[in-house]
Amino acid sequence: MYSDVWKQLKEEKKVRLELEKELELQIGMKTEMEIAMKLLEKDTHEKQDTLVAHRQQLEEVKAINLQMFHKAQNAESSLQQKNEAITSFEGKTNQVMSSMKQMEERLQHSERARQGAEERSHKLQQELGGRIGALQLQLSQLHEQCSSLEKELKSEKEQRQALQRELQHEKDTSSLLRMELQQVEGLKKELRELQDEKAELQKICEEQEQALQEMGLRLSQSKLKMEDIKEVNQALKGHAWLKDDEATHCRQCEKEFSISRRKHHCRNCGHIFCNTCSSNELALPSYPKPVRVCDSCHTLLLQRCSSTAS
Numbered sequence: 001m002y003s004d005v006w007k008q009l010k011e012e013k014k015v016r017l018e019l020e021k022e023l024e025l026q027i028g029m030k031t032e033m034e035i036a037m038k039l040l041e042k043d044t045h046e047k048q049d050t051l052v053a054h055r056q057q058l059e060e061v062k063a064i065n066l067q068m069f070h071k072a073q074n075a076e077s078s079l080q081q082k083n084e085a086i087t088s089f090e091g092k093t094n095q096v097m098s099s100m101k102q103m104e105e106r107l108q109h110s111e112r113a114r115q116g117a118e119e120r121s122h123k124l125q126q127e128l129g130g131r132i133g134a135l136q137l138q139l140s141q142l143h144e145q146c147s148s149l150e151k152e153l154k155s156e157k158e159q160r161q162a163l164q165r166e167l168q169h170e171k172d173t174s175s176l177l178r179m180e181l182q183q184v185e186g187l188k189k190e191l192r193e194l195q196d197e198k199a200e201l202q203k204i205c206e207e208q209e210q211a212l213q214e215m216g217l218r219l220s221q222s223k224l225k226m227e228d229i230k231e232v233n234q235a236l237k238g239h240a241w242l243k244d245d246e247a248t249h250c251r252q253c254e255k256e257f258s259i260s261r262r263k264h265h266c267r268n269c270g271h272i273f274c275n276t277c278s279s280n281e282l283a284l285p286s287y288p289k290p291v292r293v294c295d296s297c298h299t300l301l302l303q304r305c306s307s308t309a310s
């Protein structure tokens, strides 16, 4: 029996030792836990400080966020304005592009026109080259013609001198012809005077024709008297009426008849006299008016009248 209790004591001692060991372990654990609690308290303090700091940062971030929101609104409004400006710029760029296209088309037209003008200028240069050659040929021909014309001019000058000499001769002959013309004018004056005399003679002829008609009337009334007068006249005359061609000289003064010395019949004897030898007029029985008689008949008839009157 003792042994058993010993044994139990021993075992109890063993359990007690083990429990003491566990207690010691529990105490160590408790100290460690206290240290950890102290550390945790320190951490909580530190985290509270950081939380305050984070709250302050959050407020700052909110303020920054508000500022950013305002800035975003401003940016949107400016973005709309810029979009409008971009649309207007696009319209302007379209206009500029269309004007650029028109300018390019005009440039192409002008280039085509320039090419055409260059081709024309080439053609004109070729034509002008040909014309210049032809003109040079003509110029050489004209020089030759000029030399030949100068030779002809010399010969013409010589001919002109000869013609001037001939002209001088012609002037001399023309002066002679003028002298002859003056003589012809004098002859024309004489012709006019003769024509005036012819007119006077025609007047006398008409008067004589009228007298003859009156005489024809009187002849029918006084045939008997006429027969007696004819017998007396034939006895007195004993001469015939001479023709103009039968006399070339005046019967009294025997001067030759000419243009200035005309023929006149004596109405009594019928012979032909000049004007100075037949200037008297007497009333004969066979004429109604006094008529021309020669000087010899004038004196004879006056003597007969004076003898019959006495």
Ligand SMILES: [Zn+2]
Residues within 6 Å of the ligand: 250, 251, 252, 253, 254, 255, 273, 274, 275, 276, 277
């Ligand atoms: Zn006479």
Ligand SMILES: [Zn+2]
Residues within 6 Å of the ligand: 266, 268, 269, 270, 271, 293, 294, 295, 296, 297, 298
């Ligand atoms: Zn007579």
